Amino acid sequence: MSQFVVSARKYRPTTFKDVISQPHITTTLKNAIASGQLAHAFLFCGPRGVGKTTCARILAKAINCLQVTEAVEPCNQCTNCISLSNNSSMNVYELDAASNNSVEDIRDLVGQVRYAPQLGKYKIYIIDEVHMLSNAAFNAFLKTLEEPPSYALFILATTERHKILPTILSRCQIFNFNRIKIEDIVTQLQTIATQEAIPYEASALQLIAQKAEGAMRDALSMFDLMVTAVGAGGTITYAHARDHLQILDDDYYFKCTAAFLQGDIPAALSLYDAVLRAGFHGHHFVAGLGEHLRNLLVCKDSATLPLLEVTDNMRPRYAEYAAKCTVPFLVKALTRLNQCDMGYKASQHQRLHVELALIELATNHLPVPENRPVPAEPLSKSDGQKDHSLTKPIPKGPETITIPTLASLKSTLATKETSNDADVKKKK
Ligand SMILES: [Zn+2]
Structure with a gap:
């Protein structure tokens, strides 16, 4: 050997x-x-x-x-x-x-x-x-x-x-010395994987690079861990990397943001519960959520866009969510999360400490573009059987916010009227 x-x-x-x-x-x-x-x-x-x-x-x-x-x-x-x-x-x-x-x-x-x-x-x-x-x-x-x-x-x-x-x-x-850019780490990992004839999913290497936070040595140690974990001939997959490196998927954070925007307190709380049950540390989640919201904030302005440190395939999703959030909301949410982060260690009841922050962020007084709530991404579990008692009724809106033209408004109104008529007729 x-x-x-x-x-x-x-x-x-x-x-x-x-x-x-x-x-x-x-x-x-x-x-x-x-x-x-x-x-x-x-x-x-x-x-x-x-x-x-x-x-x-x-x-x-x-x-x-x-x-x-x-x-x-x-x-x-x-x-x-x-x-x-x-x-x-x-x-x-x-x-x-x-x-x-x-x-x-x-x-x-x-x-x-x-x-x-x-x-x-x-x-x-x-x-x-x-x-x-x-x-x-x-x-x-x-x-x-x-x-x-x-x-x-x-x-x-x-x-x-x-x-x-x-x-x-x-x-x-x-x-x-600079922190090493994510794309440079990915390129280096790809080179090594190719030389060592280790099959990989590109998204797995991107996840490793992201987790390494600019340190090549960390990225390489994680890569070695993955190689050992998948065994000889195994492929390093995204799922492997996520599970073995204890990485909180960006998905969690996007769902969380969606819950905030929708004012969906139960969704935010069940999401946090899912995070804890998956074995993640609460403090880790708070820090990650802060990073996520910070990324959304830098998307709001072309001048700060270069500060967005995510992989290319994630950029469209960040842009989409950034469009749904207002700057005041993001600033408020970041401030609240920072407060939560600082008080976390001192808190006697850490779970409640985080939950309170989530509840506040999901409370509807936060401004949303055009005063219209944005639909949350469906939560994989408990969806459809959610208890909405804490949630205010929310009308379904389109996925992205677009400013309607007069003509489109008129036609929407017209279709609504006809469908209402149809309903009335049906009931008769
Ligand atoms: Zn020499």
């Missing part, structure tokens, strides 16, 4: 061009290497799983590589590159400050800086999660950072830039 290598490691980029979604960084780094104008200290900031450590290793490789390519990429074949790939390089030190944050750890590292490299031009120190260093450790480090020997290069990485001392910040060249 061959040994299983996690995708995050197996498909970790080894050249700048393979780094995803960070062209502004890779281009600048390559230019710096090509022109020989390398700073002595870099600070890589950005969310987790977006390629900070990967870029640090590629940079370390490229500056010590014996035969850098024309495109300023490490060759990945020379002895220096290979020893770095095998983690056996004497020129590269990696310190995880999350677990080694004491002043002694930094003194050890600083002590090594004194010796020039045996092979290659540079000694590279990569300090991950650098914001975790204790104050004493920061101070011990500062001196070295101020006057580093010509062969020393520091690459600091952090997810929390605001926790880094200004004295450190001012000595570093700062690079801000």
Whole structure:
């Protein structure tokens, strides 16, 4: 049996061009290497799983590589590159400050800086999660950072830039990493699935990418989990991904929004009950619903439309629902949900806490376009046998709101009259 290598490691980029979604960084780094104008200290900031450590290793490789390519990429074949790939390089030190944050750890590292490299031009120190260093450790480090020997290069990485001392910040060249776009994650997952000959449904990969929230590492771990879950030869389906990754389907949120718009309190409450019975956490639902309403809000204006982070196949549905909601409703709903989110942990009765918010949102005083309620999507279960005692009677409206023309109004009225006549006649 061959040994299983996690995708995050197996498909970790080894050249700048393979780094995803960070062209502004890779281009600048390559230019710096090509022109020989390398700073002595870099600070890589950005969310987790977006390629900070990967870029640090590629940079370390490229500056010590014996035969850098024309495109300023490490060759990945020379002895220096290979020893770095095998983690056996004497020129590269990696310190995880999350677990080694004491002043002694930094003194050890600083002590090594004194010796020039045996092979290659540079000694590279990569300090991950650098914001975790204790104050004493920061101070011990500062001196070295101020006057580093010509062969020393520091690459600091952090997810929390605001926790880094200004004295450190001012000595570093700062690079801000982007969250990875959903479509870029999907493309990468597709590439891997194809290479590994794993059949998949495109919507399943999109779901994984969405859940990863811009972190490629998370997406790859989820992908590996799915591969294990479906077994050899199995297809990664949307249903698999949804169930295994404990993802609350967008469907739930659309139905919930529809219930709000219709003023259908029972529908909103039974939906929440279904969510809880499916094993989801209430807090998770509140956060997801907030995200959903936020997505509807950004759909309301072409200026904010680029902020909509959903997959292409979901966009029409978001546009459709956004048209049904007014901006005041969405703002009010978001504010109420945010309040619910903040109070959730402190609440003694968390279920009721969420239910109250849902009831408020489904209460009819919320404005709806043209003062006309919009029909809710039918709920899969208990539909047709709903208790409407809490619901105000609602006339059936069309799926989408259109402004009627005078002519269409006239014809509608005419047909209504005739049908009324027909009813009267029938009764007679
Ligand atoms: Zn090389």
